Amino acid sequence: MYDFAVVGLGAIGSATAAELVRRGYSVLGLDRYRPPHTLGSAHSDTRMIREAWYEGSLYMPLVQEAYRRWARLEVSSGRTLVRTTGGLMMGPRDGRVFAGRPLAEVVRDDSDCISLSAEDVADRFPWLRPDPGTITIYEPRAGILGLEACLEASLDAAADADLHFDEPVAEWSASASGVRIRTDRREYRARRLAIAAGAWTPQLVPGLGLPLEVERTVQYWFEPGGVHADALAAGPAWVWELERGGTWYGFPPTARGLKSGMHFQAGRRTDVDRVDRAVGASETAALRRIIERYAPDAAGSLAHASVCLYTNTPDEDFILDRHPEHPDVVLFAGGSGHAFKFMPVLGALMADLLTDEPPSHDLSPFSIGRFRAPIRRAGRESTGR
Numbered sequence: 386m387y388d389f390a391v392v393g394l395g396a397i398g399s400a401t402a403a404e405l406v407r408r409g410y411s412v413l414g415l416d417r418y419r420p421p422h423t424l425g426s427a428h429s430d431t432r433m434i435r436e437a438w439y440e441g442s443l444y445m446p447l448v449q450e451a452y453r454r455w456a457r458l459e460v461s462s463g464r465t466l467v468r469t470t471g472g473l474m475m476g477p478r479d480g481r482v483f484a485g486r487p488l489a490e491v492v493r494d495d496s497d498c499i500s501l502s503a504e505d506v507a508d509r510f511p512w513l514r515p516d517p518g519t520i521t522i523y524e525p526r527a528g529i530l531g532l533e534a535c536l537e538a539s540l541d542a543a544a545d546a547d548l549h550f551d552e553p554v555a556e557w558s559a560s561a562s563g564v565r566i567r568t569d570r571r572e573y574r575a576r577r578l579a580i581a582a583g584a585w586t587p588q589l590v591p592g593l594g595l596p597l598e599v600e601r602t603v604q605y606w607f608e609p610g611g612v613h614a615d616a617l618a619a620g621p622a623w624v625w626e627l628e629r630g631g632t633w634y635g636f637p638p639t640a641r642g643l644k645s646g647m648h649f650q651a652g653r654r655t656d657v658d659r660v661d662r663a664v665g666a667s668e669t670a671a672l673r674r675i676i677e678r679y680a681p682d683a684a685g686s687l688a689h690a691s692v693c694l695y696t697n698t699p700d701e702d703f704i705l706d707r708h709p710e711h712p713d714v715v716l717f718a719g720g721s722g723h724a725f726k727f728m729p730v731l732g733a734l735m736a737d738l739l740t741d742e743p744p745s746h747d748l749s750p751f752s753i754g755r756f757r758a759p760i761r762r763a764g765r766e767s768t769g770r
Contacts, residue, residue: 387413387547389739390566390575392554392589394420394543395427396536396725397717398581400732401739403542408736412546413573415566417553417585420540421533424657425583426694426720428532429604430641433622433634434726435472435527437498440491443702443750447730450745454729455530462538465531470620470637472527473506473513478520482626491522498524510621512613512683516628529622529636530726539728554589559711577713577739584657584694586718595704596756597719600695601655603664605672606642610685617643617683624648625679633675635683642688645672648722657694664690695722698756705734705751715739716753 391402394416402414421428434452439445452467459466476482492500501523503515515521540548549568557566557578564578582589584599609617620637627633636644655661669687676684698704698719708714715738717731724731730746737744 386563387411387573387575389413389577389579390415390564390573391546391579391581392416392557392566393580393582393585394540394548394550395425395581395583396539396728397720397731397735398579399536399539399543400728401579401581401717401735402546402548402732403539404729404732404736405739406543406545408740410740412543413566413575414543414546414548415552415554415568415573416548416550419550421536423691424694425585426696426722427536427583427725429644429691429693430532430606430639431529431636431644432532432725433472433527433624433636434467434530435474435524437472437474437491437522437524437527438624443747444727446746447727451727451730454733455535458535458538458542458729462541464534464538466535466538467528467530468637469526469528470622472524472621473501473510473623473625474522474524475506475515475519475623476626476632477518477628480626482624482632483520488520488522497526498522510616512611512617512680513623514679514681515625519625523621527622528620531639532725535725535728539732557589559708559714564711564713577715579715579717579735579739581717581735583718583720584696586696586716587656590708590716593709593753595718595753596699598654598697599656599660600697600722601653601660602646602648602693602695602722603668603672604644604646604691604693605669605687606644606689607676607684608686608688609638609643609683611682613682614638627675627679633679635680643684645676645684647672647675655694660692660694662692664692695720697721700755703731703751704753705731705738705748706753707738709753 388410390413501521632648701721704718
């Protein structure tokens with residue numbers, strides 16, 4: 386019998402397994418594919434990490450600890466995981482990006498963040514053309530995470546676990562003697578279970594009735610274009626709420642190209658069994674129109690496009706809690722498109738719950754109970770295959 390089993394070895398699952406191994410436990414890890422892969426959410430080259438977005442929120446201590454943990458993982462793995470590029474947070478003063486984030490709280494005397502007018506942005510970053518009145522905060526410390534490198538470093542840190550790839554879980558059950566996990570290959574036993582399965586979570590815990598919505602989004606990479614191609618590579622990244630709906634982002638080019646796409650409910654509801662993974666010409670054209678309007682000198686020809694799955698909660702806060710019927714089972718779900726930057730912290734918090742250690746952060750905002758979903762009594766949770 387293993388001490389712990391972890392189902393899902395993407396961002397949060399791999400970090401959980403790595404932390405449990407670091408604490409000296411025997412760990413089984415199971416994933417239906419071999420991460421990093423392109424079928425869930427933990428792929429697509431890069432993710433952004435920043436503090437200003439979370440100023441004054443419950444996430445601020447988490448992102449500050451995440452920076453420290455990423456730095457330690459860089460040292461232990463010998464990989465470059467974080468690249469400081471600076472970041473722009475942009476939008477109308479009364480829009481969603483700045484909701485609950487008064488500028489005075491973000492741009493403080495003890496902060497490196499500065500407020501920029503639309504004219505300031507165009508002067509400093511001439512490939513961007515914000516509308517008059519657009520509010521911008523520039524955060525010099527913001528950066529981008531090399532997603533695949535981060536995931537590989539996390540899996541390497543979990544190498545002493547018994548990791549099984551391409552082995553989907555068919556069903557699991559929990560009792561006073563521990564948990565049983567059945568796959569197509571065999572049955573496993575462990576004292577406790579962690580589930581961090583992303584878009585597959587609804588299939589693994591159907592009895593909980595969690596209000597999770599799987600959203601199909603598309604991420605694009607363009608050849609850097611125009612006279613500013615070299616300057617683009619230095620940064621910054623941007624997250625920009627547009628006046629007429631949607632939040633548009635762009636990342637400094639990597640070897641794959643300049644990454645861009647839409648965030649915040651811009652995709653289509655789906656599930657992992659019927660998601661359309663083909664990117665249509667009309668989708669690409671819609672993003673191209675935004676680029677031509679707001680960054681006409683940034684992007685050249687399309688290099689690549691890829692479908693990504695967000696798993697959203699109604700309030701866009703995570704679920705990180707014990708199963709309400711099975712306290713030996715811990716669940717992470719609902720990354721809502723912003724969990725990756727917190728990956729090493731969330732893995733440590735999962736490990737805290739599994740090992741009965743006092744969590745280093747208040748987890749009450751991430752409770753399952755906040756949704757008060759009716760729970761259908763069942764002795765077994767099972768997936769479809």
